[in-house]
Amino acid sequence: MKISEDDYRSTYLDPKVLEPLGYPYRDISYVRRGSSAGYKTYNRSYYPDYLFLVERTPALVIEAKASERDFDYGFQEGLHHAKNYNPDRIIPFLLVAAGERVEMFEARVAGLAVKFTKLDEILGWDELCTHVRAIYSDKPPPEEAVNPAAAPVFTNIFEDIFEALKRSRRPKFGDEDAVVILNDLLLANVYGHKRRFAAVVRRRKIPRGVAEEVRAVLGRYDLAAIEGEAAAYAYRQFVTAYFRGLGSTKRGKEELVRTGRYLTPFEVIDFMVKLAAPRTDDRIVDPACGSGGFLGGLVSAIPVAGRDGFVKKNLVGCEIDPFCAAAARTFVELLLPGEHPALRIFHHNGLYSEKRLGFGDITAEVVPGSFDLVIGNPPANASYSGGRDADFVAGLFGLPLSFSDGEAFLARAMELCAPRGRIVLVVADGLLANMGPDQELRNSAQEVFQPILILSLPRVFPFVSSKMSVLYLSNVGERTKKKPVFMARVELGPDIETGEERILSRELDAVLDAFYQFAGR
């Protein structure tokens, strides 16, 4: 016999689950139910079934469904409540009860994203309070872990679409495929291209039910609002979870290689973009653009009136990994919607422009000596990670047969940089100073380029064992006299004098101030 949700709660959930575990489900100082737990996002209202408060702060969402078959649906709803009830503070616990299936989940941070992980058992009320108090008494998350522009409500859209695609059985989509398909569907839909949406569904053989689910998710939101910084940064936050240090270079067969695929922390991008001070007419390239973090930072640094032309004409990114290249395109497109057909983000080895190994010919687009600014965080492996063309790359730059990613990208940056242009790169500590096999490269770097700033960074890069620095060089053509170089180091952890935890963005701002004074800017 089918029972209503109200009946389910009063005959099963309250007496058989919550009561034995000590949950004060009748005490209004601890629980809000239905409409008293309601909240609004920008386009509609939502009503969690129960919201339990610990220390007057939402601590647990419960979503109940009468039938076990609706468990997944309940989970999705609960997730939405936990993330959007207060976008500034995720509710840390979620309980889903559907028929006799009752499971509890806890929010855990994965990269910049938050995932809800199933607990082995359902916590009783006292245990829940102890856990939640421990979470709340923890220091607030360090500023650098939080992307200021990210809006959880948008992250939800991406996650819902992703989950729908992952439910497809035939064909089955891997995580990366699902993200790439999501990019296509999302952009088709943002621009209201029904036919393009249908074409993606056909090309990817997405089952009809799954396509309908995706449409339903997109239909839940006001698509005109899915644009601009909040959506773009939420997308980047979502995509972070699929950056694992390994990239795939799909040339024929898929090969997994250690390409140093990880996101550059927001604060480091912000610092480097401020340092580089881009102008609207600068031609700029990021030769290993990942998910487009620098491209986005650059766009935001350009006055609004000039952004469109800047993106169309002056901004170039290269990325060896097709997944990252697709992510970068979607990110920039969401950031500055306008269907930039000429968005110059190339799936290509950033070290050369030739047509080789399945990469197209971009010799007319990425031209040596034509960029006013070369910026980015290329891979920093001790030996070249780009795959089968090591000999070719060594030949291009006159490098010894065994060379590091850092050496190759420094050589490429010098090649791409226009006279009087500048290079601002994240590199392994000591790249310029090392007495490595390639002393010649270092000499020429210092004869033609004036080092302006070298900043040693704290260990804020995932998957990277070596220490990293920011290197700022200016192409002076010939370095007649040696000017002093601004050198600094940023460290995190407690401040020796005050004992306070140091925050990356603040430390970097202080370096920037000191640099401006040094440079008389």
Ligand SMILES: C[S@@+](CC[C@H](N)C(=O)[O-])C[C@H]1O[C@@H](n2cnc3c(N)ncnc32)[C@H](O)[C@@H]1O
């Ligand atoms: C540290 S990540 C860059 C992250 C990026 N700054 C961001 O925040 O999104 C380095 C990127 O370089 C890419 N890469 C590695 N070798 C490359 C090559 N030879 N050419 C172009 N890109 C490359 C990797 O796939 C990875 O995405």
